Amino acid sequence: MKRLMTGNQAIARGAFEAGVTVASAYPGTPSTEIIETMATYPEIYAEWSTNEKVALEVGIGASIGGARALVAMKHVGVNVAADPLFTFSYTGVNGGLVLVSAGDPGMHSSQNEQDNRNYAKFAKIPVLEPSDSQECKDFVLLAFQLSEQFDTPVMVRTTTRVAHGQSLVTLGERQEGLLKDYEKNPPKYVMLPGYGRQRHPVVEDRRKALAAYNETAPVNRIEWGDKRIGVITSGVVYQYVKEALPEASVLKLGMTFPLPQQLIKDFAGQVEKLYVIEELEPFLEEQIRAWGIEVVGKELFPRIGELSPELIGAKLGDWQQEAAVAAEVPNRPPVLCPGCPHRGVYYVINRLKLTVSGDIGCYTLGATPPLSAMDTCICMGASISGALGLEKARGKEFARKLVAVIGDSTFLHSGITGLLDVVYNGGTFTTLILDNSTTAMTGHQEHPGTGCRVDHTPAPAVDLEQLVRSLGVKRVRTVDPYDLAEVERVLKEETAAEEASVVIAKRPCVLLKGHQPTGGPVRVDESLCTECGRCRRLGCPALVFKTAKPSVDTTLCNGCGQCVQVCRFNALVKEGEAND
Amino acid sequence: MTKVMNILLVGVGGQGTVLASKVLGQVALSLGQEVKVAEIHGMSQRGGSVVTQVRYGEKVYAPTIPLGKADVILAFEKMEALRWLPYLKKGGRVIVNDQELDPMPVIVGSVSYPEKVIEQLAVHGQVTVVPALQLAEEAGNAKATNVVLLGVLAQSLGIEPEIWRQVLADSVPPKTLAVNKKAFELGLNYKAEDVSSVS
Secondary structure, three states: OEEEEEHHHHHHHHHHHOOOOEEEEOOOOOOOHHHHHHOOOOOOEEEEOOOHHHHHHHHHHHHHOOOOEEEEEEHHHHHHHHHHHHHHHHHOOOOOEEEEEEEOOOOOOOOOOOOOHHHHHHHOOOEEOOOOHHHHHHHHHHHHHHHHHOOOOEEEEEEHHHHOEEEEEEOOOOOOOOOOOOOOOHHHHOOOHHHHHHHHHHHHHHHHHHHHHHOOOOOOEEEOOEEEEEEEEEOOHHHHHHHHOOOEEEEEEOEEEOOOHHHHHHHHHHOOEEEEEOOOOOHHHHHHHHOOOOOEOOOOOOOOOOOOHHHHHHHHOOOOOOOOOOOOOOOOOOOOOOOOHHHHHHHHHHHHOOEEEOOOOHHHHHHOOOOOOOOEOOOOOHHHHHHHHHHHHHOHHHHOOEEEEEEHHHHHHHHHHHHHHHHHOOOOOEEEEEEOOOEOOOOOEOOOOOOEOOOOOEOOOOOHHHHHHHOOOOEEEEEOOOOHHHHHHHHHHHHHOOOOEEEEEEOOOOOOOOOOOOOOOEEEOOOOOOOOOOHHHHOOOOEEOOOOOOEEOOOOOOOOOHHHHHOOOOOEEEOOOOOO | OOOEEEEEEEEEOOOOHHHHHHHHHHHHHOOOOEEEEEOOOOHHHOOOEEEEEEEEEOOOOOOOOOOOOEEEEEEOOHHHHHHOHHHEEEEEEEEEEOOOOOOHHHHOOOOOOOOOHHHHHHOOOEEEEEOHHHHHHHHOOHHHHHHHHHHHHHHHHOOOHHHHHHHHHHHOOHHHHHHHHHHHHHHHOOOOOOOOOOO
């Protein structure tokens, strides 16, 4: 029986069949559903870790302890986990370890589109690139086998179209009883310089052995067709190539580091013109060129964004299409939801003309008009440490109008060390933690502050106020973000204070069950509306302006009442509440 | 190459396009053919423009539908149908929910919502306009708009309604099943005149 699965579900299934018993991750699009699926298998211990470095270290410990372990993250998560990754490459594994890196060409939900195959090369570990859900499952199974056979962590790299594409998968049985013995072995697992020097040659020999293996690896295949065009490709781009150039000869590479030189040379020698078609970086192309093989790649295909059958077909084939010309349609950028507790906070920040050192999450959307309340957003945790740098560059007076804005999950991920640095080094700006009790952007995952684990069993919930006090912050205030006057008063007081302060704006995400506002949609009293436009500056999707006066889309409005507070003329009324 | 059926579902994040594409994918599976579905999760789900894609046939390669190759665009919002129109094949079908959701640039007043959307769609394809929100409210919940639209789609794909009903029952939360069933039937039985067709 074949089942329709996303790549992420198929990766989890592959890990299940491979006998994995420990799985860890931090949520990140497009990787999130891997661990959510793992958590549904009772045989597997799965966890949301506090960040990707922690997740990989948990996996490393499990591997050294003899278990097969799967660790999953988005591409930028590997940056966070890079430190343990590079040295784990030296120690190698006991039980197999597979690191899934889910990339996002086109930046559907990411801050950059780095090509993580470079990490495999950099860390000298093999990387497999599945092109559909069946391969996701099969490649994960193979990855565990290779991990143990070659004593190495193995990367399985997906991209959005593989991770979130559904296709058919044949299920298999789970392998059981694979837990290996644990033996203390310091020369292998204690990377003192002396031991590290012994391990590095092992890594280089392993790289050569893997390259030799890859010459005949079952995950590479040649599909001979018209030999006038030969294409080397991998991952989802293989699917695009097959659709665009059904007649071409194709070398589909399943393992893209270390590359099989002879296989590629033989293929190149039998086709008239050789192309490498790959998304993002010329990862395959550069190596193939370095071997002196003539090849066409990035001079023809973009280095930016996703590829597609029509793009490839238009460059190389006789692609026919009768597409309509695109009409002029306004953009529809993502926005904070109606009732989002972040909205009013940003409205106040905008009014107070604060400089905002921002961070990664739903609340990054506060950067867009009309809220326009963010100055920087670089990576997870950079809001607080970046704000300290801003203050040190521009002085304490600048810090009187400076806030770092970070979500609860992001604060726990990598904001704590930054805040400790602020206390230690005498920063005086205000850190605003937008605590909506969830990891919202990636689809509402639990974290150490929510009181639940990935499988929704209860867990200790960290108390943010106590946590920041224990770091040495003396000025700590908690406010209800729905109370805009209070938010404004507290932010004014705390930014004015010449010492480190933290304001926690605490209210659960409006999409969480049981946390929708009550009282029904807001009503507009048109007789009182002066068309001043203040409510428009909230940027609520439920307030519609067919004229200069607002009207309320009752299918969207959940009666949070933030706009009611913004209106100075009582023209916005919560149903069931009289004007006063 | 044998025929691949290409259906593009477009709308606004939060309208239920992902659930609709899951149902459609499972329904297509009943034909015993290869099925591929492409979804986008994450940031765009927060009120942004979203597209999911369903393809089925004897052999399907790319999970995404190339420009100009969609047989059907199922649009949950009017302007989104127009945005994704270049994906429709000449003379293809557009099933469009007659609902306007203003995007933020319109709300802040920097641009206007496009006019004569249906007429622009009809230049390129056969357009069926559906008052899906009203039908969903009639079924008992505005959130069932996506299932109303699936009902209308079911009229034209030639797959047994009973298969749709079964997949739907397996896909929605049990307590919403009654409303979703009704919404599906309202869509299935909705009779609309094609606005116009390509000459």
